[in-house]
Amino acid sequence: MSRDVHVIDHPLVQHKLTLMRRKDTSTKSFRELVHELSALLAYEITREMPMHEIQIETPLETMKSRVIDGKKVVLASILRAGNGFLDGMLQVIPGARVGHIGLYRDPKTLQAVEYYFKMPSGMEERDVIVLDPMLATGNSAVAAVDRLKQTNPRSIRFVCLVTCPEGLKTFHDHHPDVPVYTPAVDRGLNEHGYIVPGLGDAGDRIFGTK
Numbered sequence: 001m002s003r004d005v006h007v008i009d010h011p012l013v014q015h016k017l018t019l020m021r022r023k024d025t026s027t028k029s030f031r032e033l034v035h036e037l038s039a040l041l042a043y044e045i046t047r048e049m050p051m052h053e054i055q056i057e058t059p060l061e062t063m064k065s066r067v068i069d070g071k072k073v074v075l076a077s078i079l080r081a082g083n084g085f086l087d088g089m090l091q092v093i094p095g096a097r098v099g100h101i102g103l104y105r106d107p108k109t110l111q112a113v114e115y116y117f118k119m120p121s122g123m124e125e126r127d128v129i130v131l132d133p134m135l136a137t138g139n140s141a142v143a144a145v146d147r148l149k150q151t152n153p154r155s156i157r158f159v160c161l162v163t164c165p166e167g168l169k170t171f172h173d174h175h176p177d178v179p180v181y182t183p184a185v186d187r188g189l190n191e192h193g194y195i196v197p198g199l200g201d202a203g204d205r206i207f208g209t210k
């Protein structure tokens, strides 16, 4: 197994992922499930965020109480499937900023090609959570994080729904410092670069485009 991989084994997460994997799950259900699941993932991923104490006043006394450090978190969505994570995560981290990274996968070479990149200002003081439901060959994730690192964020985490050993290896060969959070590490990739058993094309399933 690759370096920094956090497998999120919570029963609610695993149950919802099982429902999403089924081929007879409708677009409507799939979208609802990705929404519910992403809120749970956001909760797990933010578990170790740095905090500091501030002084506040309750109706009875002053006290010191903890808040999250630094500027607002950035949710960096790899278009288009990453957008499926946004609503659920924003429910848990409502103040988060949202960045977009447009990449498509060349069907022949399976290499990621960038067509859009927009992040908030002040990245040096921000923690970034990169969103893509499937870390498959890892090429998109590597390209997205390569590009993100040019903005010098304070930290980067990567979150997906399903990944595989090949994708994790490629990703961590390039970015050993970026932890991956995932509910599932599947068997591998097929000849078209799809994760097996997987759940199919995440973008098509979220947006109903197949």
Ligand code: U5P
Pocket: 078, 079, 081, 105, 110, 112, 132, 133, 134, 135, 136, 137, 138, 139, 140, 141, 167, 193, 194, 195, 196, 198, 199, 200, 201, 202, 203
């Ligand atoms: N992808 C899927 N399902 C798979 C494999 C890949 O939807 O089983 C899509 C995802 O949308 C993701 C991209 O954005 O391909 C990741 O590809 P890769 O660069 O990791 O191979």
